[in-house]
């Protein structure tokens with residue numbers, strides 16, 4: 001089910017209202033934007049969200065997965081990518097990064113659709129039992145729109161962990177209007193993104209990129225900008241409050257080499273304000289004012305500002321969707337992992353029930369129970385237990401050979 005349709009004859013109701021909702025009490029939204037129909041949306045691509053996609057895939061359901069992070073893995077990638085995990089059954093030792101990679105390998109046969117750098121902003125009940133979900137991109141979309149996608153989901157799985165990992169904002173007057181055009185939070189310094197920035201800077205004879213931050217992401221972005229061939233004519237400055245950076249030694253060595261060669265300048269200071277010129281209808285960033293280590297006002301010319309001040313989890317809009325919550329945890333039934341709203345399930349660190357343990361192992365169990373309950377809800381019939389060892393149907397879905 002992947003058709004795009006305009007659900008302009010169905011009603012939008014906040015989740016909280018659905019328990020008591022009658023058709024008459026709902027507000028019709030005649031100008032609702034087009035939405036893509038999906039069977040399952042997973043909110044959060046941490047280990048539990050990924051295993052939910054696996055269990056759904058085994059049952060023939062292709063999931064959509066969204067996350068505010070650019071990559072899958074949740075806490076495993078964001079908080080302890082290179083630290084060891086010893087308590088995943090059957091895997092005596094792996095790092096957070098390796099577990100995330102193995103889970104992605106496991107779900108690959110089911111080709112789930114990943115929406116990176118996307119936060120779920122709204123979940124609205126429809127009169128027909130489905131959920132209309134607003135996915136808000138962090139940057140404008142390629143079509144020049146505001147980066148919003150709408151999905152019409154039959155089931156939703158909230159595997160939001162400790163909250164959406166979102167970049168810490170740089171609080172300077174006027175910065176919001178520049179985000180996605182000249183200001184980027186925690187950019188993904190891959191080839192495609194670099195090429196996009198090179199194209200955006202092509203009109204400038206001597207473009208200037210300023211990276212702000214002192215952690216691994218900041219050093220990585222500055223080194224990548226200085227080394228990338230498509231940005232060869234851009235000057236690169238790394239602005240931080242002190243001349244000390246926290247990153248793996250190989251990255252620090254690369255930074256030192258680029259500084260020594262003059263390709264990259266480290267600027268010590270604290271941002272104060274942005275210098276913006278009117279350029280037709282749009283404001284255009286020209287420079288940043290900062291205070292240097294001696295307390296003096298300084299000016300740093302700047303065509304692009306890449307802000308890497310760290311990432312922190314925020315539960316954000318999730319708390320306002322109207323699902324039953326206690327102490328910022330979703331309440332679930334332990335036989336189905338259904339939430340208080342029909343068709344919405346939850347698993348992993350975001351849920352609470354008597355005896356809950358915040359472990360990946362528990363999350364995998366909860367994800368399995370939730371996916372199976374959702375399949376029964378979608379099909380309206382009991383799900384037969386099949387083993388991946390012996391089931392011909394499961395082998396076909398996994399794309400592996402079945403011994404007849």
Ligand SMILES: Cc1cc2nc3c(=O)[nH]c(=O)nc-3n(C[C@H](O)[C@H](O)[C@H](O)COP(=O)(O)OP(=O)(O)OC[C@H]3O[C@@H](n4cnc5c(N)ncnc54)[C@H](O)[C@@H]3O)c2cc1C
Pocket residue numbers: 043044045046047048049066067068069073074075076079080084085086087118119120121159160161162163164165166318347348349350358359360361363
């Ligand atoms: C330092 C450390 C070490 C740990 N070591 C272990 C260990 O050894 N063994 C173990 O079992 N557990 C360990 N844990 C705990 C384990 O990491 C968590 O139990 C696990 O990550 C929970 O998985 P999850 O998928 O529920 O949530 P998360 O991993 O938190 O993933 C949730 C994802 O949802 C996204 N998200 C949230 N809200 C939204 C939204 N509205 N829109 C879009 N995306 C959203 C977030 O960005 C995030 O990527 C450790 C935790 C830490 C911090």
